[in-house]
Amino acid sequence: MKLDNLYWIMGILQNMANGLVVVDREYRVHMWNKFMENHSGIALEAITDANLFTAVPNLEEQWFKQKIDSAFLLDSPGYTIWEERPHIFKFETARPITGHIKYMYQNSTLMPLKAVDAEVSHVAILINDVTAIAVNKMGLIKANQKLANRVNQAGSA
Amino acid sequence: MTTPIVICDDSNMARKQMKRSLPNHWDVDITFAENGEEAIVALEKGLGKVLFLDLTMPVMDGYETLQMIRKKDLDTMVIVVSGDIQAEAHRRVISLGAMDFIKKPAAPDTVSNILSLFGIHRDGDSDNETAGDPDNETAAGHDSNGDNSKVAEADLVVNDIDNADNIDNKAEPISENSHQEIQFDSYREITNVAIGRAASVLAELTGEFVNLPVPKVSLLNICDLNKTMHFAAKEIVSGVCQGFTSQGITGEALLVLNDANFTDMAQLIKHDNSTSIEVLTDVSSILTGSILNALGDQLLLNFSRSCPVVLGVGVSAENLINNQSTLRQKSLTIEVNYEIPSRAIKFDILLLFTEESMPLIDQRLAQ
Incomplete structure (x- = not known):
């Protein structure tokens, strides 16, 4: 790959509307993109080489460590969805004022990364903001329940 | 020789920024004005050989001020300092008699280039005895050391222009705090x-x-x-x-x-x-x-x-x-x-x- 390409690929990873974190086996942070910086308020310089769970204390440590460990072990991508853990990182939503939801709903993908020696040396954690989808789905479930209740009531009457 | 200048901007922050971007060793007597009307009063008193003028202001905006200066035939050199960087805004102020246009926030280099371009002040012109004092433009904006710029702010805005406070109250419903x-x-x-x-x-x-x-x-x-x-x-x-x-x-x-x-x-x-x-x-x-x-x-x-x-x-x-x-x-x-x-x-x-x-x-x- 050309060096130029590498430069703009870094630009994309830095500025995309998804969170990107890379950790090693000791959960030390090696990449922390702009999305993570801006939403967490933790600067890249402050978190580089620091332990993820020390630097971000309100993570659900045991659960998330397991997810990361299994990505290392299985050498295949792992996923977490908002239905199991709605807020991995406690970020505010993109609409803090006109919105009605406090925290961002998140899905994540954990991708094992191989070093030159073909060993999995790092895991990339990709955070997706799925607030809108989650809110809509929850609304739909609620509406369906209401509808089902009405039908039941009508049936038993 | 001390040059009387007027800095006209409705924003206190912008006036301070402008003051800070003036060349360090320029011997000036600064008068602050919060809108065009105040600037005109100051110019009529001979307090502004040079006027740094904002465009977007309440009471009398920069365009109106330029027209008024022309109408009253006031002797001043106007440099517009504005956030409105549309090419058309630039063209309009030049056609109304402004000498030049500086984009906000004014960079010290731009200001000194323009001043020297128009022969108003050249860097290295030592027009005051305390030249060489590196601290004369402090962050606070007040030149406690050296008398190279006598700030007439308090005098003019409060005393000389009687209606300054009234204007302020009308424009700002929050002025109690x-x-x-x-x-x-x-x-x-x-x-x-x-x-x-x-x-x-x-x-x-x-x-x-x-x-x-x-x-x-x-x-x-x-x-x-x-x-x-x-x-x-x-x-x-x-x-x-x-x-x-x-x-x-x-x-x-x-x-x-x-x-x-x-x-x-x-x-x-x-x-x-x-x-x-x-x-x-x-x-x-x-x-x-x-x-x-x-x-x-x-x-x-x-x-x-x-x-x-x-x-x-x-x-x-x-x-x-x-x-x-x-x-x-x-x-x-x-x-x-x-x-x-x-x-x-x-x-x-x-x-x-x-x-x-x-x-x-x-x-x-x-x-």
């Missing part, structure tokens, strides 16, 4: 620079001149948001909203347009057969995009933005924002009413910040 006044003044000023840059992008794309208003800054109850916009309650509008965040400074940028303006707006941005949502998102990405860039530059931040969300299309203004169960009580609201006079198009940009953002913005501006 001076801390908040200073705070809001700085928000207004950074917004000024930002909307000026956004207008210049829009003007370049459309070839039309955009009128720049003075942004309205307030701490508002969110449930009153729909009422703040300059649209009537029943007016049919459409709006789009984009979230932004960086280092705890978080908010939303809303663009609201009257539906009657859609066709004109579509023609303007050269979309002949586009849907209203396309026009809305396009205008939003032009304006909020450049406003957020310019705000970020001034706060030394690079905002993350979310994908735009449509708040409503063809709804009455009073229902645009669903404010029934908001999470917060208040938000710092900066309202900008843009106008494209040649097409009779009006639209609103609302910048909403969380209350928690305010101390963080203050910190960054104090740096």
